[in-house]
Amino acid sequence: MADLTTMKHDGTRSMHEHCIEMINLAAKLKNLGLSVDDSFLVQFILNSLPPQYGPFQINYNAIDEKWTSNELTSKLVQEESRLDREGIRIAHHVQEAKSKTGKMALSKP
Numbered sequence: 001m002a003d004l005t006t007m008k009h010d011g012t013r014s015m016h017e018h019c020i021e022m023i024n025l026a027a028k029l030k031n032l033g034l035s036v037d038d039s040f041l042v043q044f045i046l047n048s049l050p051p052q053y054g055p056f057q058i059n060y061n062a063i064d065e066k067w068t069s070n071e072l073t074s075k076l077v078q079e080e081s082r083l084d085r086e087g088i089r090i091a092h093h094v095q096e097a098k099s100k101t102g103k104m105a106l107s108k109p
Contacts, residue, residue, distance in 0.1 A: 001029060004036065007048050015080040019045055019073040026069075041069045045076075052083055 004025045009018045022045050026036040036044075046057055056079050060067075067075065 001034065004029065004041075004044055005047075007044075009048050009050055011050065015076045016073065018048070019069070019076060022048065023069055023073070038069050039066065042067060042072050045069065045072055049076075053079065 004022060007018075007022060007025075009015065023041065026041050029036055046060065049057060053076075056076070060072075
């Protein structure tokens, strides 16, 4: 359950893959007897989004109609395409750092 509630989209995979992973985690929990209501799953997915999706989240919260997790996935894939077209990328930053041996090592910030 902790994975589902704390997962964040970091840009290393597509939005579709991210949403499907979260939906699959909810399905695994259901098989273990811990059913996650779809409206909660939608909220978990929305909470996992990076800051670039802030306007999307605001729009979702402003509408009366609430989406299923599958509808949300579809709309997030569309939003990902729109952000890509506008040049707004979700960067997965990797910086170089020297290890103690003096060799270059890659590390995440």
